[in-house]
Amino acid sequence: MKKILFIIPLAAMLASCDDLFEPAIENNLGIDHMYNNANYAEGILANGYTRIPIASYPFSEVATDDAVSNDVDNSYRKIAAGSWTSDNNPLDRWTNCKSGIQYLNMFLERCDKVHWADDELVSQMFCDREKAEAYALRAMFNYYLLEAHGGYASDGTLLGVPILETAETL
Template structure:
């Protein structure tokens, strides 16, 4: 009798866990979700806003040699004590600006497919405004990238950063060479004009 009860209890446990052997689908929304949900589309663009380098308070007062901090894990303290690395760089602009540009490019590639409003005229006006914001943000992020990463080559050519105007996907070429500073400024000015 004990054996039958044990088998029944085990069977009941297995029937209660439908995803025990096959995991449930994750709750991740795809880009297609934005076509019918304009708030999701705005969220993609808002993600670029969160990466503005000067948007938060920078606690870089402790970035001097005579700084005192009780937090041993403080990134600025690590810089002041000679432990500045690529993985520990609180002044990093590359990662945040490139991430923002990726979100902006995703937004721009899909903005015309979004149902912004029921009225077509209102929807187009809203789409134009959102795209203008995106172009303005992309120009600003190009400025921040140039400010932090532009420089001269050994032969005296002023170089900028790679110019990306399309969203990167898994199969993209991630070894895009640096563009000249002049080309970067042209791209920045074009985005500002579009904004």
């Protein structure tokens, strides 16, 4: 009798915990959440601002004779010491600028559907301003990419970077 009194509550407890054994559903908002949440849409646009290459102080003086870093893992110290590699490139702009362009393209593809304000005229004006910011940021990122990775090849051919006007998919 005591075993039955022990087994019944245990069975009920295990039966009520479905997510105990399976991973819980992630609590991440999707990109389409921006249609009804203007703040979320602005956050996607703001992601472009956080990726501006000169938005922070890089402390690049340690790559020159002007300063010395005591941090052995400092990327600029590694450059000065001659250990600049393809996977250790603090001057790399490709990854950051391409990420910024991707976020801006995702924003531009969806911003016309966002509910910016209740007044239709105000909503359209706000949308136009946000789109203008996104276009300007995308142009700036393309400039930085071209500055860092464009130029002339050894045969005199002018090299460039791909201009992406739509968001890339996997």
